[in-house]
Amino acid sequence: MSNKIGRKGRFFRVLKIGTLVVPLLGLAACSGEEAVMPPDAPGVSRSEEYSFGSATQAQDWQATRKVLGQLEGRFGEKSMRILARNLASTTDPQTIKVYYAERLVHQAGWAEMPVSTFADKAWAFALVSPNGKHVLAVEALDASESAGGIVPLNILTNLDEDNGSKR
Structure with missing residues (x-):
């Protein structure tokens, strides 16, 4: 019984870590976007x-x-x-x-x-x-x-x- 509880606990720890890491990876990916020249300003x-x-x-x-x-x-x-x-x-x-x-x-x-x-x-x-x-x-x-x-x-x-x- 304790083996099942241990696996469930581990599963939820991994799930919590994943919910924190995935958004951070998304931000890191966005920060690597290629910089682009904006269009000319009015005037x-x-x-x-x-x-x-x-x-x-x-x-x-x-x-x-x-x-x-x-x-x-x-x-x-x-x-x-x-x-x-x-x-x-x-x-x-x-x-x-x-x-x-x-x-x-x-x-x-x-x-x-x-x-x-x-x-x-x-x-x-x-x-x-x-x-x-x-x-x-x-x-x-x-x-x-x-x-x-x-x-x-x-x-x-x-x-x-x-x-x-x-x-």
């Missing part, structure tokens, strides 16, 4: 060619290079890509940040990483994946640098996407 558009003059291009590259240098040190030079975009000069930079934060921070657990543009005519922010392997940074010139209602915006990332220049 951000793609262009076939660079829409700005050489003076704006020089300022844009200087600001981009400052942010890129910070990211390459942490994520590797070969993994970073620059995705050139245009930003409507009427778009508030905070709405761009909120857009990406809603898709990455609130849904996937990403965190903000401090970055500096070292330029008074640009702004930037960066978001890092929970495992620290992926980054999405956005850098753009201020609206005061507008050319035809748009300013250059660059997405610096190591997330997968079909378009963009590989570094």
Whole structure:
């Protein structure tokens, strides 16, 4: 009789452990999902060619290079890509940040990483994946640098996407 009770006790212990372990394994499996580049934010558009003059291009590259240098040190030079975009000069930079934060921070657990543009005519922010392997940074010139209602915006990332220049 005690042998049957022992087997039942063991069965229920295994059952209890299983009910604890299975959800944890499910969470672990979800955390290994491949990070994906979110769609462009409202106010951000793609262009076939660079829409700005050489003076704006020089300022844009200087600001981009400052942010890129910070990211390459942490994520590797070969993994970073620059995705050139245009930003409507009427778009508030905070709405761009909120857009990406809603898709990455609130849904996937990403965190903000401090970055500096070292330029008074640009702004930037960066978001890092929970495992620290992926980054999405956005850098753009201020609206005061507008050319035809748009300013250059660059997405610096190591997330997968079909378009963009590989570094």
